[in-house]
Amino acid sequence: MASADSGGLAVVGLNKTFGSLTALSDVSFEVGAGEIFGFVGSNGAGKSTTMRIILGVLAANSGEALFDGRVIDADIRRRIGYMPEERGLYPKMKVGDQLVYLARLHGLSASDAADATAYWTQRLGVEARIRDNVGDLSLGNQQRVQLAAALVFAPDVLVLDEPFSGLDPVAVDVMSEVILEKSRDGVPVLFSSHQLELVQRLCDRVGIIAKGRMRALGAVDELRARGGVRLRIDAPNAPHGWADTLPGVVRADYGGETVLQVDGSHDDQRILTAALATGPVHAFASATPDLTEMFREVVTAQ
Numbered sequence: 585m586a587s588a589d590s591g592g593l594a595v596v597g598l599n600k601t602f603g604s605l606t607a608l609s610d611v612s613f614e615v616g617a618g619e620i621f622g623f624v625g626s627n628g629a630g631k632s633t634t635m636r637i638i639l640g641v642l643a644a645n646s647g648e649a650l651f652d653g654r655v656i657d658a659d660i661r662r663r664i665g666y667m668p669e670e671r672g673l674y675p676k677m678k679v680g681d682q683l684v685y686l687a688r689l690h691g692l693s694a695s696d697a698a699d700a701t702a703y704w705t706q707r708l709g710v711e712a713r714i715r716d717n718v719g720d721l722s723l724g725n726q727q728r729v730q731l732a733a734a735l736v737f738a739p740d741v742l743v744l745d746e747p748f749s750g751l752d753p754v755a756v757d758v759m760s761e762v763i764l765e766k767s768r769d770g771v772p773v774l775f776s777s778h779q780l781e782l783v784q785r786l787c788d789r790v791g792i793i794a795k796g797r798m799r800a801l802g803a804v805d806e807l808r809a810r811g812g813v814r815l816r817i818d819a820p821n822a823p824h825g826w827a828d829t830l831p832g833v834v835r836a837d838y839g840g841e842t843v844l845q846v847d848g849s850h851d852d853q854r855i856l857t858a859a860l861a862t863g864p865v866h867a868f869a870s871a872t873p874d875l876t877e878m879f880r881e882v883v884t885a886q
């Protein structure tokens with residue numbers, strides 16, 4: 585993993601309150617240069633608040649955000665491509681004019697701004713709408729323009745708040761490709777999402793935040809391995825609670841099939857024997873949890 589000190593982004597010990605509400609408690613993580621970091625958590629967990637603090641839209645009570653080892657100031661902020669949750673484009677301004685304006689604001693010459701606008705609108709499939717007002721576009725196309733706005737000045741960092749929400753599958757693919765490409769260019773990419781299969785597929789590392797606290801942090805595979813083994817047992821006659829007292833069973837979910845979270849002391853043959861004692865067993869398999877299962881466990885384990 586690249587260090588957050590060389591071209592990486594880091595937040596260190598962020599605390600934020602809104603009146604009596606604690607929105608963030610000691611949140612820290614790093615996104616190395618070229619790394620894609622997925623920020624996941626339930627609604628209201630603190631993802632947007634963290635991103636707003638990175639961008640200086642909100643001030644933290646304590647803690648800091650760093651890029652390349654330096655506290656993020658106005659100069660560094662100009663190098664961050666940000667897609668805010670509350671989408672910040674002017675609805676009555678034309679797509680092309682707006683992108684050129686933003687590129688110029690970030691220091692591009694008039695001709696470079698025009699070239700970058702042409703490139704990104706084409707890449708994101710909105711080149712036909714370049715002369716339309718942003719407000720006249722569908723929400724998905726507005727989002728594509730919003731991503732173009734974050735990219736048009738060749739940012740050194742990307743901070744994207746739910747970039748995939750509301751996109752059609754083709755746009756999801758384009759957005760994924762762009763994120764991967766920027767990371768290959770060495771840009772640290774931080775994005776939030778509730779689409780955990782996408783996060784699992786795209787991200788080098790993830791952070792799971794719940795009620796303002798970072799509950800799990802690491803590479804997706806590492807977190808999945810840390811989550812231990814799951815046994816999936818299809819024993820349709822087994823009564824609820826049948827596996828609760830078996831050694832090595834840490835947690836049991838009894839749905840259509842039984843899913844057991846087990847630790848190193850479990851004996852799968854003993855568990856299989858116990859399952860067979862309840863009646864027929866149609867399936868018995870072990871697997872590591874996916875990110876969605878990890879997420880559920882982390883978020884409900886409070």
Ligand SMILES: Nc1ncnc2c1ncn2[C@@H]1O[C@H](COP(=O)(O)OP(=O)(O)OP(=O)(O)O)[C@@H](O)[C@H]1O
Nearest residue numbers: 602605607625626627628629630631632633634669
């Ligand atoms: N300006 C504000 N004033 C008061 N409370 C706020 C403000 N902004 C955020 N909050 C609260 O802080 C907490 C964290 O909110 P935040 O928007 O960061 O969550 P989130 O993880 O981005 O959620 P979502 O997935 O729903 O977008 C929530 O309880 C929210 O209501």
